[in-house]
């Protein structure tokens with residue numbers, strides 16, 4: 246049930262002066278997520294674009310308590326905050342770890358898996374811009390097949406994106422969800438819900454990135470929508486093991502028709518060297534995953 | 545009534561942690577630290593000790609948990625050894641840079657490759673420049689007492705403190721240890737007052753990106769750049785010496801045991817040759833000194849208790865009357881010499897102390913070091929000086945080098 250639009254928190258937590266790029270999908274997601282999380286929230290984050298978005302000392306553009314930690318330690322840092330708050334009897338605070346796909350899929354996977362296995366009471370958010378953007382758009386294991394990055398500058402990425410969501414499914418969490426800032430109400434509602442649930446909650450947010458993906462800054466929302474329309478990004482939630490599509494993905498699953506991935510690919514410079522074979526493989530991968538989700542939705 | 549019990553070094557450390565009322569503990573097992581993590585688990589699960597115990601999936605996480613829990617405002621503890629300590633390296637810098645009063649026991653063990661589970665001090669020596677205070681203990685009593693002192697020092701100067709003691713030699717050896725009563729420990733160690741906390745009540749952005757230059761905040765006040773923050777770290781570390789000494793004195797007044805502050809001396813008053821070492825090998829050296837004294841040689845020992853901050857003024861005082869120094873070290877800076885010998889030479893540079901310092905690398909990977917062997921090494925140093933080889937090159941004690 247979507248939260249009543251009129252109940253949306255009107256307070257802004259990201260103030261003017263953020264250091265993110267124009268048209269940054271991460272900024273959009275973060276804005277909506279913080280509104281949903283509201284006060285009594287503590288954030289921890291690693292080295293990534295979000296760390297810079299917050300601002301450079303001695304100024305910050307974000308009105309929320311936030312602790313930086315190292316690249317591999319986001320979920321470990323959250324574990325420490327949770328343990329510290331428990332020790333001080335402040336268990337009402339929501340602890341949220343936010344990290345990019347680079348630190349989540351790659352270096353931070355150990356700490357995240359460990360914290361999830363321990364059932365640490367926190368929300369982990371991976372904002373997925375499909376590369377190491379803060380360091381200049383290098384490949385991560387979340388980069389899709391056929392994409393140009395600065396470390397796959399000629400041949401493009403040769404491997405498909407890691408199915409990280411499946412790895413998180415294997416942790417049997419009380420709640421996990423995937424959302425997109427192109428569908429803000431869906432995203433907002435998921436964070437409202439995640440805040441109410443105890444235990445480890447995992448949120449996967451698909452955030453388009455104009456400089457990294459090489460498209461004009463004004464197209465961020467459109468690219469995000471195309472990702473959903475094609476089934477590359479799927480809006481869903483899994484609550485106590487039960488999968489369900491949400492929002493636009495739900496409509497697509499029930500009665501819509503997904504667009505072919507080419508509609509999404511052709512708008513981004515990072516795919517300009519993608520060959521036909523890769524395009525076919527990309528489409529097949531998306532179709533297979535979509536069918537897997539359809540089965541999961543049937544139960 | 546004195547409460548004396550026979551216990552291992554690891555149990556002594558665990559007892560110190562409990563008496564210090566640590567609120568968050570995060571550990572990952574590694575030999576020879578493991579039994580310390582196990583004893584603490586026993587305390588916590590049996591309800592004898594109220595603490596949040598996070599059994600993490602690796603040492604990098606153990607230190608990350610300590611960092612964040614400490615930033616929330618909790619008193620934290622962890623312990624490790626060897627490769628576990630090396631695995632934490634990134635977080636050791638982070639903890640010190642964030643000026644967090646974390647206390648960690650390093651149960652000293654050699655590092656791989658090749659694997660060894662046995663004792664030397666290469667692990668903590670390799671962390672010398674991370675910004676941690678390092679204290680080396682000579683026996684189990686000192687371990688217990690130093691853990692309690694470490695929290696008081698750490699929370700006064702906002703530096704993390706590494707309490708180092710030799711694996712197996714102390715960690716697994718039973719010795720009588722007097723346990724302070726918990727009221728006394730509480731009086732000695734007031735509750736932790738954090739300087740900056742991350743709290744839902746007060747939005748702050750902690751440990752952000754800094755630029756090289758000083759920059760104004762939104763009120764126009766010029767704030768530190770990265771380099772000013774590093775300067776403050778160094779200045780505070782230098783000042784921490786006085787706090788370490790004062791804490792040792794206060795502990796001695798409260799509990800009647802004086803562990804020597806920055807260093808301790810044994811029969812140095814008239815000593816011509818002074819042996820020096822850190823940790824249990826320094827205790828061993830006192831026995832060697834007794835043997836040499838029985839032979840009529842004027843020999844004493846200086847045990848270096850605090851390696852960082854390096855006790856510069858204290859060593860000038862302690863060694864000023866000696867005519868030769870023999871350093872025994874369980875670590876080495878590859879390509880040069882033992883680190884303690886280097887530090888002493890650096891400390892004496894430009895002063896009127898200009899005496900030979902002979903460096904012996906000993907006991908690596910658990911190689912046994914007997915008092916008799918230390919005594920023989922000291923005699924061989926005397927012999928080489930008499931034969932004109934004043935600045936003898938680094939010697940590998942008890943090691944086949946042919």
Ligand SMILES: Cc1ncc(C[n+]2csc(CCOP(=O)(O)OP(=O)(O)O)c2C)c(N)n1
Nearest residue numbers: 292293294316345346347348376377378379
């Ligand atoms: C141990 C370590 N290795 C490398 C880096 C350099 N580094 C900083 S941010 C970053 C990439 C971050 O990528 P991601 O997590 O995807 O976030 P994004 O920059 O895309 O927001 C890297 C590699 C680091 N900070 N620490």
Ligand code: SF4
Nearest residue numbers: 265266269294378454
């Ligand atoms: S590089 Fe991409 S993710 Fe990073 S701030 Fe810019 S637009 Fe946002």
